Amino acid sequence: MSSSTHDIEEGLAFTPKFDADGLITAVATDAKSGDVLMVAYMNDEALRKTIASGEAWYYSRSRKALWKKGETSGHVQRVVELRVDCDQDALWLKVEQKGPGACHTGRRSCFYRAVPLGKSGAVTLEFRDGEKTFDPGKVYK
Amino acid sequence: MSSSTHDIEEGLAFTPKFDADGLITAVATDAKSGDVLMVAYMNDEALRKTIASGEAWYYSRSRKALWKKGETSGHVQRVVELRVDCDQDALWLKVEQKGPGACHTGRRSCFYRAVPLGKSGAVTLEFRDGEKTFDPGKVYK
Secondary structure, X not given: OOHHHHHHHHOOEOOOOOOOOOOEEEEEEEOOOOOEEEEEXXXXXXXXXXXXXXXXXXXXXXXXXXXXXXXXXXXXXXXXXXXXXXXXXXXXXXXXXXXXXXXXXOOOOOOOEEOXXXXXXXXXXXXXXXXXXXXXXXXXX | OOHHHHHHHHOOEOOOOOOOOOOEEEEEXXXXXXXXXXXXXXXXXXXXXXXXXXXXXXXXXXXXXXXXXXXXXXXXXXXXXXEEOOOOOEEEEEEEEOOXXXXXXXXXXXXXXXXXXXOOOOOEOEEOOOOOOOOHHHHOO
């Protein structure tokens, strides 16, 4: 193990590893239930703003823009705890999700469909917790 | 919203969206505690094998190889539930982690350090659940 790998994995210096696009993967879970709410990305600025404010900021790959989660919907995420993984290329945010949900489709979590296991070939998804908790047409004007 | 976006978000066809490298992000959480154990990647073959076997397979970006989680360590992940997100570019595996841990550093989770909030400038990490649960030198020969 090289000294730098040891530092990254066992050290206390925060040296987040951004990918070729300058992004790092961020997983937000509900601090109470443990459910994964969303998987998103941060650039350096989003990460700095998240750390400084204690509220989640991300970088939208499709819109190519920094965004504060909830800036339009009001569904802000208060970060209860922020963790980094062993090789410092992924982040885990335990959040208190304000409002009825995190997903732009109107659901609490973005993960509202299950993939059945034990199959090969074409797969048909099954809704799980698929009820909409808000009307995205009203929330995102 | 285009018809295809609607199909991806509201449909029951599983159409995972792999990135330019042919990979999709996969988040494994402990099915009981809800803790995030690891963030990894799957290629099409790893995903097919995971679905068919009910055990987690990933693709290692550093080793450029398919790997069954636990193939060396015995620390297999039984998939309790597999979910896909709204735009079908991320997966969530709720797993039963066999053995003492998921992380190659010898810990239960890869996320054993917290980033303190409310700071700007240099950040010093803090260990959380940082105790090693196994000796990686013995497990990975």
